[in-house]
Amino acid sequence: MAQQDIIDSEDLPTNLTQNEHFQDVVARATERRGFLKKGLGLSAALFLAGPLAACGGSSGSDDSSAGGGDGGDGGGTPAEPLLGFKAIGISTADTITVPEGYSAVSFVPWGTPLMAGAPAWKGDGSEDAAAQALQVGENHDGIHYFAIDGKNGEGEDSTEGLLVMNHEYCTTVGGGTYQWLFGPNHSPEDWDLDKAHKSMNAHGVSVIHIKRSNGKWDIVQGSNYNRRITAQTEMELTGPAAGDVLVRTNADPTGRKVFGTINNCGNGWTPWGTYLTCEENFNNYFGTTHADGDQRDDAQKRYGLSATSTGYRWQEVVDRFDYVKEPNESNRFGWIVEIDPFTPNSIPKKRTALGRIKHENAAYNLTADKRIVVYSGDDQANDYIYKFVSEGKFVEGGDNSRLLDKGKLYVAKFNADKADDADFLGKGEWVLLDKDENATLRADARFPNQAAVLVYARLAGDAVGATKMDRPEWVSVHPSNGDVYVTLTNNSGRAESNAANPRNENIYGHIARWRETGGDAAAMTFEWDIFVLAGNPNVYGDDDARGRAGSDNITKDNTFNSPDGLGFDKAGRLWIQTDGQYSNAGDYEGQGNNQMLCADPVTKEIRRFLVGPKECEVTGLTFTPDSKTLFINIQHPGERGDSHWPNGSGMPRSATVIVTKDDGGVIGS
Template identity: 35%
Template sequence: MTPPRIRLPLLHDGGRAQVTCEYKCGNACAHEPPNPSGNDYMGDIVTDVISRRRALQAGAAVAFTATGIGSLSGSAAADEQRGGGHTPGLNFDRVQPNTLDAVVVPKGYEQAIVIRWGDPVLPGAPKFDFDKQTAAAQAKQFGFNNDFAALMPLPGDNQLLVTNHEYTSENFMFKGYSSANPTREQAEIGWAAHGLSVVEVEPVRRSGALRPVIGRYNRRITMTTPFRITGPAAGSDLLKTSADPTGTVALGTLNNCAGGVTPWGTILSGEENFNQYWANAGQTPEPVKSRAVRYGVTTGATARKWERFDKRFDMLQEPNEVNRFGYVIELDPNDPDSTPVKHTALGRFKHECANIRVARDGRVVAYSGDDERFEYLYKFVSKNKMRPGNSKAARRYNMTLLDEGTLYVARFTGDSPASEIDGTGKLPSDKRFDGSGEWIPLASGNRSFVPGMTAEEVYVFTRLAGDKVGATKMDRPEDVQASPKTGKVYVALSNNVERGVTPGKESATEINPRNNNKHGHVLELTEHDPLSLRFDWWLFMVCGDPNSPDTYFAGFPKDQVSPITSPDNVAFDQYGNLWIATDSANALGINDGLYGVPVDGPQRGNLKLFLTVPRGGETCGPIVQERVVTVCVQHPGEVDGANADNPVSHWPDGGASQPRPAVVAVWKPGRHGPDRIGS
C-alpha cells in the first residue's frame, strides 16, 4: 500500500526542520561556517563560478526527482522482484520509504518500547506527568532526546542500557512555553534532562522486548554531576573558573551525541554542539572572542536563556566555563559511585563520537569527527598499553589510557585530476572517488607540534590547531567505526549544502565530491595498522536518490538499493555488515531510518532499509545484536509549526498524547523466542 503523503516544511541543512536546528545545534546551518581557514585540498583546485552554477542546477534536478516517495520506492521494489542476494544478517524484506507516524519494521518482525522520556530510572521517581514536570522528578527519570546507546552485559540475562540525552526541545516539552521568558524551573528541568542514563533492562520471556528495572547500577548524569577533568590540559589557566580555581572539576555534560564502548567496558560520549549554551561571546575581549567565534559560540543571548539563571553560561562573567565543554567523556557504568571524566588529550571540538581500536602492541587508538561543515577528522594514539580483564582495577587503569598519547588530524589527497571533480558527483575516469592520506600530529603530552600554539592551547582550541597544519575540510564528519572483521574504518559524512555554493567557499574535492551536498557520503579508510600515519581511502557510498546520477553504492546496481540521505550513526553486526542510521531524511521527503549493507563480497553496497522512525524523528544509537536490534528515536514530531500546544505526532503512546523520545527494540519472533536478525 502506498503510504499517505504529507506536506513537508521548509528545511534547513540537509533537510532538517528549522525548529530542530534551533535546539539541536543552535541554528549552526543558518550561520556562516566558523572555519575561515584557507586550507588547500591536496590534489584538487577550487572550481570556478561556472562549475558552481552547473552543480546548483544539477542539485535542483535531484531535488525535483526526490519529491515523489513512489519514485524512491521503485528501486527497492525492483530488488525484491529480482530476489536480491542472500547475506547473513540482512535477509529481510526491506521496508519501503514512508512518512508515517510510526516505527515501521520488516514483515514478520515485532517491536516494543524499551523506555521513553520521563520513565523512572532511580528509586522514588514519580510517574511521568507531562503537565506537572519538576526538575527534581526529571533528575530521577529518563532524559530527553536519547541519541547514542549501548547495551552492556551483566551476570545472567540482564543488561545495562546506557543512553545519551543530547539536547532539550523546550517548545515540545512545555505547553505555553515562552522562549523569551522561560522560568527557572523550566531551565532546571532542561539541565536534568541532558546528560546520560544508565538503566538495567531484563529480557521479556519468549520475546525480544526489554523491560527496565530499578537496579543498583541505575544512574542519571545531568548538568550538575561532577566530572574530573583529566589529561594534559587539566589545571590549565584556560579551564579555571571562579567556581573551580583548580581547573580540574567541571559540573555536567551536555549535547552528548554519539559515543562508543571501550574494550575495557566503559562508555565514551562526545560533547557536540556545546557552543549554543553560552551567551555574550561577542562582547568579550580578545583573544577570548575570536576563539569563541571559531567554535560558533553564541554572540548574544542564547535560545534557552540559561544565562539568566546561572552565571556560568554567561561568557562576560565566566569566560572560561565554555572551555570545559566539547570533550570526550568516559563513564564506568559498572560503578554507580564513580566520577566520570573529561579527556582533554582527545582535543576540544564538536565531538560526534569516539571509538576505539587496539593495536597489536596493546596501545589504543580513538577516532572522532568534528560534526560541523568544513571541519576535521581526528585520531588519538595512546602512549601506554591496555591491561586485559574487566576487573575494577583494570578498568580504572585503562580509563587513564586516553590521557597520555598523541593527537592527530587527517589530511586527504585525491588520485584523480582536478578537472574530473566538477562538483556534480560524476565519477572520475577510474570509476571511484579514492586516494591516500596522512595523520598530522598536533600535540603529545606537553609538546605541541603546531607553530605558535602551546600544547594546552592545542587541546583546548583544537580547531585552530587543525587550521594551522592544513587539515582537510570535510562535510560534517559524524560517527566513526572500525569493522571488527576487516579493521577498515568507516566515517559517516552527513551533508554540507555550503560546499561550492557561496563564492569564496571551498568547492568539491575528491573526498567531498559534490557541491551543495544535501545527502552526504560514507568514507572507507584502510590503515596498515591502527598506529599507521598513512592511509588509503575511497568513498564506499555517495548517498541520495538511487535514480540520481550523482549517487554511488560501492558499484552495486543502483536500481536494487534503498534511498538514503544524511548518514549519521554507524554500527556493525556479528557478520561484519555495516548499519547506518540517518538524520534529516526529509531531504528526500521520507522519514529517517536504519539501513544494513554488506561491505564485502558480491553484495557489497546492496543497501537495505530495515526500519523507519516516526515523522519529525531521527534514528540514533543503533545496537545490532544477534537477536535484537534497538534504536533511539529522537525528537519525534519535531517539525516546523508544531509544538506542545499543537503536536503533529503522538508516538509512542498514541491517542492524543504528546510525542516522547524513546528507545525501541525490534526482533524476529521464533518458536521458542526471537530468531536471529536477518536470518
C-alpha cells in the same frame, strides 16, 4: 546531529581557513585516475569502490580487538547472503516500520521513572527540575548495551545488562521556546532558575539496568546501577589540559572539577567496560547578557559560541553559561567523557588528551601492540577527523582506568596521491597535534603549551592544514579488518562544484572509508575512497550525480539522504542511520521519514531495514551479545508538531526501540 532553527546549525561553517576541502582532493584524485569530467563526472568505480572482496566482511569474525562506533557489538555467524531480510519501502506514517518477520516495540521513553522517588510521567510538562533528574532524559541518542557480566570486558549475558544512553538536547517547536519540556502552554516570558535546571536535568546520560523475562524487557526497579548523569553532575577533568589556566574558573580555580555534560550526541565504549559519551554542540549553551553585545574572542567564534542570546537561555539565570562572566567555562565542554556504568558512585572523567571539538561519536580499535585508538569526527561543515593513540597498552582484565589520559592526538589530511591499492582512490596522513613535536604548532603563539593545543584542537587542525570535510559524523571500525568508515552527512552550504561532485550543494551526503597502512591502527598513513554517495533517483536521472551517482547501488528502492549514525555488527554488516530531510518533497521526494539501512561492505548492496515515525531522527544502535536483540533510539519525533509517537496521542516522546526477529534469530540474517 541536526537540531532546531533556534540553534546554530552544523551546516554553518566556522572554519574560515584556506585549508583544502575533501571534495577538492577527490576532484584531483578523480582527474588523475582519468574519470569523465563532463556530465556525470563520476564512475561507479570511484564512488562505489567498497572494501576489497578479501576484506572478509561476511566471515562472521568476532574480533574483540576492533571497536565499532558502538554498533560493533552485535554478532553471530550470518547466513548467506549477508543481508538476509527483505527490504522495506519508504514510510511517512507515524510509526516504526520493520521488515517482514521482525517486531519492534518502544521502550524507556523520555520521562520514564528511573530512580527511587521518581514520579510517573504526567504528559503535560508540569514536572519540576527535581523530578526530571529522576526520570529518563529527553532526546535519546548514542546507546550501548553492557552485559551484566561485562565488568572489565564485554560479557556474554543477552538477557540482563546495563543500557546506557545519551540525551542530547531539549526539543523546541517554533519561536525558540521549549514546547515539550514545559508543556504546550509554556510562555517564553515564564522563565526562571528551576526551568533552567529542569532543562539541564533533561540532558546527559541514563544508566538503566534492564532484564528480559518471558520475552519482555523491563527496568530492574530499585537497582543500584540505575543512574542519571546530567548537566549538573560533578565530573573531573583529566589528562594534559586538566588544571591549565584555560580551564580555570571563579568557581573552580583548580581547573579540575566540572559540573555537567551537555549535548551528548553519539557515543563509544571501551574493551574494559566503560561508556564514552561525546559532547557535540556545546557551543549552543553559551551566550551573554552583557549590554554591549558580541564580546567573543577568536577562539570562541571558531567554536561557534553565540554572540548574545541562546535558545536554551541558561546564561540568563546561571552565570557560568555567560561567556563574559566566565570566559573559560565553555573550554570545559566539548570533550569525550568516560563513565563507569558498573560503579554507580564513580565520577565521570572528561579525557582532555582526546582533544576538544564537537565530538559526534568515538570509535575504538587496538593497535598491533594493544594500544587503544579512538577515532572521532568534528560535526561541523568544513571541520576535521581526529584520532587518538594511547601511550599505554590495553591489558585484558587489568587496570585500564587511565589509559585515555596519555597519548598522541592526530588530525587527518586526505591527499590525492595515487593509492598503492587499485581499489582505493588516494592516500592520506595523520598529522600530529603536539606542541613539542610539531614545528608549526611550536612556532604558533596561540599554543603556549600542549594544553592549549588540546583545548583549541580545531585551531591546531587549522594550523597544520587538516582536510575540511562535509560534516564528519559517526565513525565505525570493521570488526575483522579494521577498515574505518565515516558518515559525511551533508554540506548544503558548499557553493563550488567539481568533477567529483557536480552538484553545488551536497544535500544528500556520503560515506567515506580508509584503511590504515599495514592494517595497523597506529599507522601514520592510510589509503581512502568513498563507499557510497547518497542520491535520489526519484528526482534525478542516471546521468546526474544527484541520482544514482553512476551506479545501481542507489536506487528508488533504497534512496536516502544525510547518513548520520553508523555501526558494524560482528558479522560485518554496516548499519546506516539517517538524520536528514523528511519532507518527502522536492529534492527529497520519495525518501520518506528518516530510516535505518544495512549494507554489505563487499557486494555494496544496501537495503532499507527500518523507518521511523514522523519528523524524527533514527540514531544510536547496539546489540545484545547474541545479536538477537537490537536497540536503537528515536529522537525528536514531532519536532515540527506533527507526531504523537510512541503513545498515539499527546506530546511525542523520544524513546528506545527494541527490534527482534520473530523466529528468535540473528538481526539482519
